[in-house]
Amino acid sequence: MSNRTGSSKQFYIATANLLNFANPNRIYYENAPAYDDKAYKHKLHGMTELLSKAHADIIAVQEVWDSEALEALAISLGFKAENVVIPLASNDSASPYTQGKGAQNTPAVGIISRFERLETSILESIEPKAVIDIPDIGPYQRFNRPPLVVRVDAYGQPITIVTAHLKSKRAFFLRDENGHLLEDMDDPNIRVRAKLRSLCMRAAEAASIRMSIMERLHHTREPLILLGDMNDVTNSVTTQLMTETGEVNYDKGLRDVALFDAARIQARYGWMKDVAYTHIYQGIPEVIDQLFVSEEFLPDSKFSLGQVERVDYFNDHLKWDYADRVTDHGIIRAKIKIND
Numbered sequence: 001m002s003n004r005t006g007s008s009k010q011f012y013i014a015t016a017n018l019l020n021f022a023n024p025n026r027i028y029y030e031n032a033p034a035y036d037d038k039a040y041k042h043k044l045h046g047m048t049e050l051l052s053k054a055h056a057d058i059i060a061v062q063e064v065w066d067s068e069a070l071e072a073l074a075i076s077l078g079f080k081a082e083n084v085v086i087p088l089a090s091n092d093s094a095s096p097y098t099q100g101k102g103a104q105n106t107p108a109v110g111i112i113s114r115f116e117r118l119e120t121s122i123l124e125s126i127e128p129k130a131v132i133d134i135p136d137i138g139p140y141q142r143f144n145r146p147p148l149v150v151r152v153d154a155y156g157q158p159i160t161i162v163t164a165h166l167k168s169k170r171a172f173f174l175r176d177e178n179g180h181l182l183e184d185m186d187d188p189n190i191r192v193r194a195k196l197r198s199l200c201m202r203a204a205e206a207a208s209i210r211m212s213i214m215e216r217l218h219h220t221r222e223p224l225i226l227l228g229d230m231n232d233v234t235n236s237v238t239t240q241l242m243t244e245t246g247e248v249n250y251d252k253g254l255r256d257v258a259l260f261d262a263a264r265i266q267a268r269y270g271w272m273k274d275v276a277y278t279h280i281y282q283g284i285p286e287v288i289d290q291l292f293v294s295e296e297f298l299p300d301s302k303f304s305l306g307q308v309e310r311v312d313y314f315n316d317h318l319k320w321d322y323a324d325r326v327t328d329h330g331i332i333r334a335k336i337k338i339n340d
Contacts, residue, residue: 009155009338010309011115014056015163015227015289017329018047020107021073022065023091028107030179044069046326048076053314054333058152059112060163062145062229066102067091067110074112085120085150086110109163109228111150118158119151123212130207134197136174140204147209147228157223157305157338160216164209164228166238167202171195199238202231206241213242217257221303223296226259229329230290234261243292255301259292262334263311267299289332297336306338 022028024040035043051059051073059077064070068091071081088108093100124146134140147164171194174182183190209226217224232238240246243259291311299307315330 009157009306009340010335011057011154011338012055012333012335013058013060013161013225013227013291014051014054014331014333015060015062015229015291016047016051016331017062017165017229017289017327018064018070018073019325019327019329020063020065021047021061021069023069023102026066026102028065028103040069043326044072044076047073050314050326050331051077054312054331056333057114058161060161060227061086061110061112062163062165063107064089064103064110065107068102070110070112077112079112079114083112083114084110085113085117085148087120087122087148088146106145107165109145109148109165111148111161111163113150113152113161115152115154117150118153119149119160121149123147123149123209126204127208127211130204130211132200132204134200135193137197140201143205143208144201149212155338160222160224162209162213162224162226162228164205164226164230166205166229166231167198168231169195169198169202172197172201202238203241206230206238210242210244213259214257217294219256221296221305223305224259224294225291225297226293227289227291227332229288231288233286233288234263234290239290245292255295255298259294260298262291262293262297262308263332265293265298266308266311266334268310289329291332291334293334293336304339306336308334309337310335 024035024037027034064086067086067089070086071084074084086108088097089103090098091100091102126141131139131141144167145165147162149162151158151160171191173185173194176182230239245258245260295301296303296305297308298304311334313330313332
């Protein structure tokens with residue numbers, strides 16, 4: 001592994017929203033122009049430049065439409081094509097999910113990893129106990145962008161990696177089968193109701209991820225990392241639904257199934273907290289791309305298997321003019337060391 005020195009077992013893990021990364025000359029949204037060859041090469045080169053600085057061994061990605069595009073990015077970063085896992089954007093004609101057409105209607109999440117894969121699964125359905133009725137729509141039973149679960153062998157230590165891209169805060173207006181609006185977007189009361197729908201969707205997704213994670217963590221000592229674009233800040237209700245970090249203050253027994261913000265528990269926590277942001281929403285910088293770890297990466301836990309040594313944010317490109325950005329999200333990266 002690129003980051004292993006001597007007997008030290010350490011790796012970098014990062015998450016990056018790639019902002020509609022698709023093959024050239026392929027329509028992904030009806031109202032968005034396809035990348036021509038020049039635009040595609042610019043996008044590929046730009047993302048390579050950004051991600052190469054992270055030197056990550058594992059990269060969770062969001063907003064990808066085609067596995068071929070992601071494989072090209074992986075190769076340009078020094079990975080192999082087989083290091084890419086993104087079932088719901090597959091360009092393989094044998095894919096039972098896509099029949100080779102790539103992601104449809106909405107982009108997919110994926111994982112690039114140098115480590116051997118032990119397991120791959122997709123969280124497609126909302127857990128029954130997390131299903132709620134969305135106003136004017138009905139039961140929300142399936143993820144819009146299903147999270148991806150990949151279990152890897154990191155220096156002999158199995159680690160489960162879960163990447164997610166939750167529903168955005170963008171108002172969800174009702175449309176007909178042809179995509180035509182059925183509501184007045186300028187009506188402030190309708191706008192509030194449309195935002196409520198988005199919040200309900202994100203809450204159901206967060207709760208479902210939480211239930212899936214608890215099932216994996218309960219009474220095990222195998223670590224888990226959850227990362228991705230959560231579309232809300234770390235202390236938001238929906239993010240805390242997934243992690244339950246705050247509950248540990250009242251019940252230490254919950255450490256077994258809680259998740260911890262890597263940025264808060266890093267060994268070198270210091271000045272970086274003042275420059276931490278991954279997205280600029282309505283002119284306000286915020287951290288919505290996040291990375292959480294299970295108790296096994298808490299250095300003060302009796303079950304500790306390692307620790308988060310450092311968390312870094314790569315966000316200088318968010319200061320550029322919008323036209324010059326290849327993505328509108330920053331990259332968050334953690335350096336994790338596994339005990340010898």
